[in-house]
Amino acid sequence: MSALTQALTLGAGYNAALVTVGAALLGGAAGSVGTFMFLRKRALVSDALAHSTLPGIAIAFMVMVALGGDGRNLPGLLAGSAISAAIGLVAVDLITRHTRLAQDAAIGAVLSVFFGFGVVCLTAIQTMTAGRQAGLETFLLGSTAGMLYSDALLIAASAALCVAGVFILRRPMTIVAFDAGFAETSGISVRAVDFAMTSLVLAVTVVGLKLVGLVLIVALLIIPPVAARFWSERSERVMLLAAAFGAASGYVGAAVSATAPALPTGALIVLTAFGFFAVSILFSPHRGVLAQIVMRRRTSVRVHRRQGLLALAKDEPIYDRMTLAVLLREGLVRPDGVMTEAGEAQAAHASRDEARWRVAAALFEPAALPVRGDPLIPIDGLFTDDQIAVIDAHLAGAKGA
């Protein structure tokens, strides 16, 4: 346990600390750029992109070995992966634009074909140069074991660049994601912004291959934004929160992985991210599952109370058991169904409110109505005293007629 604490406080050695910081930066970059892919409804493009890196890794390895170099040179492998991912992206784009296939079908086809081809290449490497291929399969699920100082530095620096890129482009990316037509008319080139956004995803994916692995990098691009969406209705905050979730996931996952090298780093990072997601979906104050349940329950009680009071005011019998239970619990009726004093007062108040609401909508333009479609809110606080007087005068007039 103390080893874990040590890793979490960056005390497990200089290299491990650098890897942990690098993973945090990578998570931040993935979370923020992923937010815009998510908002643009292109989240799965990153999956096609990630899987398309595999052939590039394998071919880059073979080329470097053939040239007499070290096949495991990280910059070389990443360059190869970037090239084949770009080819995969172009394939998805061409299929979507020039055929009637939807994007999801194009993604599925490209993703599986590229991945399959990559697996074939990996197998070929294993038979060709036995013993030297060790390590390539860590690109599938990620690993921090045996990472060189220069590798960690490369990852940390590139991730920091990606974060900066996302920050600079956040406004045009938001506008394009929200309203591409408006963006185009106001001089923001949708193609250029989409290209920049996809390039950032490509960069994050390639940089993350070593740490998170190509199978799981997509999770780091999607889960933090989806979790962040539960907490805010403002895109900038969703982005910042997604970056924070991603960074924390990368940090914790890499630190744990430093103490347990047998566990794949990518899986640890993604599981941490899932922790944020699980907490968000359950406990976020407005969109969370619990909040929704509580709100539904509250609305239901309010509706039953109101309907019950209105029925009491009109001397109508109440059959609904939930209504009776609510009224009984709040002391508005006695167990034999007769109104209490408090019940009588509230019933009168409810029926007056209801009558006022009915004329309020007719007297004032809907635009001036402060709350849309919630007739259960007491009307007194919503309108000015003058307006209430107008409403009441109208009511009195209607009764007189």
Place this chain on the structure above:
Amino acid sequence: MLKRLAAGVASALNTDYGALQAHEIEGDAALAVRGLTVSYGGAPVVFSVDATFPEGTMSAVIGPNGAGKSTMLKAALGIVPRLSGKVEVFGAPFVDVRQAVAYVPQRASVDWDFPTRARDVVLMGLYRRVGLLGRIGARERAAADAALERVGMSGFAERQIGQLSGGQQQRVFLARALAQDARLLLLDEPFAGVDAATERAIIAVLHDLKAEGRTVVAVHHDLSTVRATFDRVLLLNVRKIAEGPTEEAFTEENLRAAYGGKLGALALPAQDAPAASLH
């Protein structure tokens, strides 16, 4: 990046140029398309349309479903590529005067669950002026709130857009166009899914804009309100059927030509379209 900044500077310089141009061709077209043809790969959905929208007028683009009304607007603004044809905005290519143009998309095309509030949407109309990296300050927020106020939405600035009614959503987008301070407003079905009171409120704002000398072009569906609302019409069914002042172009004959047999089901208000006006 530099290219974009340079483009921003260039367009800022162009504003004056655009205003000068407009002055020189005063009383001329705010928007003119010639031979506009659009295809989504197959047969043209808009074919060789010539149309002119004079400055300071309020025009309706009408026609049956699939007539290419929305497509024509989008092609004029370069949102969808055009196969052939020429578009001039205030006598200049659109790219040179885009700052003078605001576009309000169809409500159905918007993701209403997008994490953005009414004020944020209006602020999008100001980003061009602020620039890519410029700060959104109190002045911009005040401008956005003023635009919301003008469409009667001042109490809703903090609302997430999905929590607004259809008419309110439409007015937020109208406020964005106001914030852009555009001289030409193109609206794609602004009254779709909007109740009658809100429609009147939106029309009142549009009439105000027209009175200020701005030009409004709206794709419109409800034939019964055309006469009362618009002073010009463009009747479209892939090809142009007719265009001109409402009393001249909005005739039963032209409508029949645009809608074909489908017009039988469309009740034209008799008192609104007296037979005498056809001759």
